[in-house]
Amino acid sequence: MPVDGGRAPTTPGDRRRLAGGERRRRIGVMGGTFDPIHNGHLVAANEVADRFDLDEVVFVPTGRPWQKTGDGDRPAEPSARPVSPAEDRYLMTVVATAANPRFSVSRVDIEREGNTYTVDTLRDLHRIHPDADQFFITGADALASILTWHDWEELFSLATFVGVSRPGYELGAAHLGAHLQNLPPDSLHLIEVPALAISSTDCRDRAREGRPIWYLVPDGVVQYISKRRLYRTKPGRRGVSGPSAHEEPPHERPAPQDPAPTPPLTTRGTP
Numbered sequence: 001m002p003v004d005g006g007r008a009p010t011t012p013g014d015r016r017r018l019a020g021g022e023r024r025r026r027i028g029v030m031g032g033t034f035d036p037i038h039n040g041h042l043v044a045a046n047e048v049a050d051r052f053d054l055d056e057v058v059f060v061p062t063g064r065p066w067q068k069t070g071d072g073d074r075p076a077e078p079s080a081r082p083v084s085p086a087e088d089r090y091l092m093t094v095v096a097t098a099a100n101p102r103f104s105v106s107r108v109d110i111e112r113e114g115n116t117y118t119v120d121t122l123r124d125l126h127r128i129h130p131d132a133d134q135f136f137i138t139g140a141d142a143l144a145s146i147l148t149w150h151d152w153e154e155l156f157s158l159a160t161f162v163g164v165s166r167p168g169y170e171l172g173a174a175h176l177g178a179h180l181q182n183l184p185p186d187s188l189h190l191i192e193v194p195a196l197a198i199s200s201t202d203c204r205d206r207a208r209e210g211r212p213i214w215y216l217v218p219d220g221v222v223q224y225i226s227k228r229r230l231y232r233t234k235p236g237r238r239g240v241s242g243p244s245a246h247e248e249p250p251h252e253r254p255a256p257q258d259p260a261p262t263p264p265l266t267t268r269g270t271p
């Protein structure tokens, strides 16, 4: 499947608008663990909002991201790691998106018990916004593993999927193989977004090592991480399935090596 060049081609919502007159609302759904949220997430969401003429992008922090933490039933994969408490990830997402009137944050995934499955996210958001067409935004790395997601066959009936480029990952749909032929047209779009080689893993490593994360994450998120003393210790890697298992109360963590720098003055306006 080619990467879409310019504006997104006609989507199911457009067809309804052309047929029925009234334009349906279009909401983007940006799911992520956001541990922490960084500018790569924000640029991807903003770019898709522009290209797909979205009315709103709802950021949805995961509750239990089972492919990162292990699913609680089976032994954790060697790559499994605990993630920060959902409330911290939620609040960082609120702080990061607050200035943009088109961005909002949903608690549906963090309030649902058990593993976080996108099929549930999309169903819950459809109940909340029954009048809207949904566009699920996913980076090239996450898209590459979509066939391992819970009930993945149902996903494409709930939303249009928008795969975005990410440095270090190939953006493609070849892995969907024959499945793609069986999907409705326009189920999946692939788009290039401005390349930001930022990952939450690198931000956590930097915070732990006392290296700067300014300009990789929004200023308010730098300050939130410092205030809550997140990422000061290296989390254990195996046998932990809960979403917040590695977090100690802030007062029990070692004091920082270097005090956080005073935030610089910025001249940025609302995005």
Ligand SMILES: Nc1ncnc2c1ncn2[C@@H]1O[C@H](COP(=O)(O)OP(=O)(O)OP(=O)(O)O)[C@@H](O)[C@H]1O
Residues within 6 Å of the ligand: 031, 032, 033, 034, 035, 040, 041, 044, 137, 138, 139, 140, 141, 142, 143, 164, 165, 166, 167, 196, 197, 198, 199, 200, 201, 202
């Ligand atoms: N720099 C980026 N550019 C484009 N998409 C991104 C970028 N970083 C993350 N994404 C996408 O955002 C979504 C949420 O990502 P997530 O919260 O797991 O961040 P991450 O940086 O991949 O985290 P980690 O390093 O902890 O795995 C995923 O679909 C992911 O592919």
Ligand SMILES: O=C(O)c1ccc[n+]([C@@H]2O[C@H](COP(=O)([O-])O)[C@@H](O)[C@H]2O)c1
Residues within 6 Å of the ligand: 030, 031, 032, 033, 034, 062, 065, 067, 068, 116, 117, 118, 119, 142, 148, 149, 150
């Ligand atoms: O539905 C699933 O089984 C599933 C498996 C892995 C990831 N996802 C979703 O993909 C999005 C990005 O996930 P992550 O783990 O890269 O932060 C987020 O919304 C997750 O809920 C969903």
